[in-house]
Amino acid sequence: EMQLVESGGDLVQPGGSLRVSCAASGFSFRTYEMSWVRQAPGKGLEWVSYISSTGSTRSYADSVEGRFTISRDNAKNSLYLQMNSLRAEDTAVYYCARHVGYFDSWGQGTRVTVSS
Amino acid sequence: EIVLTQSPGTLSLSPGERATLSCKASQSVSSGYLAWYQQKPGQAPRLLTYAASFRATGIPDRFSGSGSGTDFTLTISRLEPDDFAVYYCQQYHLSPGTFGPGTKVEIK
Numbered sequence: 001e002m003q004l005v006e007s008g009g010d011l012v013q014p015g016g017s018l019r020v021s022c023a024a025s026g027f028s029f030r031t032y033e034m035s036w037v038r039q040a041p042g043k044g045l046e047w048v049s050y051i052s053s054t055g056s057t058r059s060y061a062d063s064v065e066g067r068f069t070i071s072r073d074n075a076k077n078s079l080y081l082q083m084n085s086l087r088a089e090d091t092a093v094y095y096c097a098r099h100v101g102y103f104d105s106w107g108q109g110t111r112v113t114v115s116s
Numbered sequence: 117e118i119v120l121t122q123s124p125g126t127l128s129l130s131p132g133e134r135a136t137l138s139c140k141a142s143q144s145v146s147s148g149y150l151a152w153y154q155q156k157p158g159q160a161p162r163l164l165t166y167a168a169s170f171r172a173t174g175i176p177d178r179f180s181g182s183g184s185g186t187d188f189t190l191t192i193s194r195l196e197p198d199d200f201a202v203y204y205c206q207q208y209h210l211s212p213g214t215f216g217p218g219t220k221v222e223i224k
Contacts, residue, residue: 044204044215044216044217044218045153045155045161045204045206045215045218046215047212047213047214047215050211050212059211059212061212095160095161101149101166101208101213102149102151102163102166102206102208102213103151103153103161103163103206104163104166104172105163106160106161106162107160108159108160109160
């Protein structure tokens with residue numbers, strides 16, 4: 001059974017940094033594109049970042065461009081999101097999702113709170 | 117960027133009733149690259165349909181997607197208690213894939 005498990009969410013001060021991770025299992029991780037999608041409290045879904053299967057292509061939402069970096073380690077079946085210069089508006093649950101155009105599988109999410 | 121509008125914002129229905137959810141795009145979504153997701157409180161979204169009308173694995177046939185161009189619909193033929201949730205549409209024709217604001221289906 002395929003599974004995506006996020007970790008690393010925490011309470012961070014504005015301007016701080018955090019790295020969240022996603023461990024994949026039950027499928028051939030190295031052959032799939034992946035994305036991060038977030039959901040602010042009481043709000044809808046917002047795509048954050050995308051990475052190709054090899055990691056050679058990456059893209060970001062305008063709201064995080066220049067502050068967030070997506071990466072992956074196919075040997076470890078893991079996806080990462082490095083978040084720098086965090087703002088209050090980055091407070092959200094962050095989901096990793098398998099990206100096949102649409103998102104066919106999601107993790108349970110990890111909560112990131114940016115507050116002083 | 118393609119902007120998606122969902123209506124109604126909230127749908128109040130009873131179990132056994134039919135639910136019709138609308139998703140309208142600001143420009144044509146080519147090849148019907150439109151997906152629907154269900155999200156229950158405290159849970160991750162779950163894929164229901166993709167390519168406008170194809171059900172994802174394990175999704176009951178009471179869920180059906182339809183539409184093309186700029187107008188898409190998710191129909192739940194007979195609501196079951198487990199179906200009361202928030203539903204999101206998402207276009208993946210143009211990058212970045214954008215989501216609609218959601219429709220909440222609540223028990224009347």
